[in-house]
Amino acid sequence: MPQITPAQVLKETFGYEAFRPHQAQIIDAALAGRDVLAVMPTSAGKSICYQIPALMLGGLTVVVSPLISLMADQVGALRQSGVAASCLNSALGAQERADVLSAMAAGALSLVYVAPERLDDQRFLEVAASCGVSLLAVDEAHCISQWGNDFRPSYQRIIDFVHALPARPPVMALTATATRAVRDDIAGALDLASPLVVVASFDRPNLSFAVERPRGRAEKDRALVSFARERSELSGIVYCSSRHAVEEVCDALCDEGLLATRYHAGLSAAERERNQEDFLYDRRRIMVATNAFGMGIDKSNVSYVVHYNLSLSLENYYQEAGRAGRDGTRAECLLLYSPADVHTAEFLLDRSERDDLTAGQAAELHEHDERRLRQMVFYATTTDCLRAHILRYFGEEAPAYCDNCSNCLTSFDEVDATTDALKVVSCVARIAQRGQSAGAAAVVDVLRGSRAEKICRRGFDTLSTYGIMRDVPARRLRQLIDELVFRGVLTRSGGTYPTLGLSGAARGFLRREAPWDAPLMLKVTQGAPRAERSSWAPAREKTRAAADVSELDAAGQELYERLAELRGELAREQGVPAYFIFNNTTLVDLCAKRPRTTEELLGVSGVGAKKAERYGDAFLGRINAAQS
Known part of the structure; x- marks a missing residue:
């Protein structure tokens, strides 16, 4: 009897024909017992990386997850695909927690999702130790680093749980965003042993x-x-x-x-x-x-x-x-x-x-x-x-133009703003010479010659720079101030009322000394974006893998509405979110391929054996009715 492969599990359980980048490499490492540190952007398919090993290794896979909502979402979706999964968190009652522990002990679960605090529970440790942990997956692993954007001290105790197990399982740490410093923190805090390190492209073309x-x-x-x-x-x-x-x-x-x-x-x-x-x-x-x-x-x-x-x-x-x-x-x-x-x-x-x-x-x-x-x-x-x-x-090389953001779709004129910039810096310097300071709004008012009471009261109307830029729009001046802060010529203080100041480079800038002897070029908006905001989505040829309703013909779009309605009915009957049944990409693929048989249905992205068995008749009925 040939052994089942990860690709077969991917198709039969989750309904996908091929792995996304890096998934197969990570899964193979986990199956070989190797630690993994994977940094993959949202939607890259991180969960598949530990869910497939969980189904193939046997025993129990423990997934450390920071939020109750995340656990419920993952467990609900797995159960729709016929996977035995559950979770342990503070939202469960005592009897519910006992039932999950009993299922773990009986070997009835492939995956259990736990909050990091639950790893401190002696009863959970005892059950996990007795039944054996085949894989420990740490989701949102950046939470372990104090340099990360969502540090949680409880994550730093995960290693204590690992050390308390009779046999150390392979450890897989996954996160969507992590700088090099955060990656180093993750590897050290989890004591990863010669891990496979995967840093996928952070680009999300869709x-x-x-x-x-x-x-x-x-x-x-x-x-x-x-x-x-x-x-x-x-x-x-x-x-x-x-x-x-x-x-x-x-x-x-x-x-x-x-x-x-x-x-x-x-x-x-x-x-x-x-x-x-x-x-x-x-x-x-x-x-x-x-x-x-x-x-x-x-x-x-x-x-x-x-x-x-x-x-x-x-x-x-x-x-x-x-x-x-x-x-x-x-x-x-x-x-x-x-x-x-x-x-x-x-x-x-x-x-x-x-x-x-x-x-x-x-x-x-x-x-x-x-x-x-x-x-x-x-x-x-x-x-x-x-x-x-x-x-x-995030340390990734990127072309200077993507044709898929508001800046790339906006026409700019590049103008020499050196003279205007010198006037702005001079204004900040004149205010400082009087032992005062001012925020960006006040500096703009001075340059534009405002007669506001606060400007006159502070004597700013007697400055030599008062009113010297009356004809320059306030928005243009604010953009120029931001640019000068960005380039390190001006500083902006912290606090509730931030003020502008001169940096160490300001004197050289005013004197036009190197490296400030070149013109200061500034991009200014020429007009409205070349495309309306509603069409800022990527060009079709750049995202062929990202199925979209707009790519369907008229009949396909009408069918999509009918299938979406059916999906909603089924979701309401079960009391689950609609995307648990099929996500939008699967609905689009159904409308594009319009399968007529169960065999053809299994060729649709996102339709595995369990979902085909559970929902096939209903969806095939709607599709066939639309084509008859």
């Missing part, structure tokens, strides 16, 4: 990136409402930096008749769970949330992610933005940036407290966080390719 810079809160709200209204039938997430902002933004969307709900740590556990379910089950199309929402949420049909405020780092931003388009279909990632967001972000960093660190460690981490925030601001203000900026931040 995601389009955009930054808009609304002037003021009212304009930002209008931009968000307009964006969401154009996509009212799609599922999206809106991230805000504070609970208060979540409440206001959610109310604003609901007032416009949009189906929005909210999620933040200030809500009761019951309301968070209810709102999350409304979003997962598509009863509410928009989730407005702080970063407390989303880690590990496997909702595959999120079509857009909007950041209403600036993230604290590119790691946070890319992880959150990556929750769009998990099924491979086209999706949009929009950042609504305003300089006031920087002040809010700095305030959040200043008030963060870390009781688990020494004073020296906390100071070092705060400095590290400030550097990461500066990189996030550079992303929000750059006129270069947004995708390239992200990929290079």
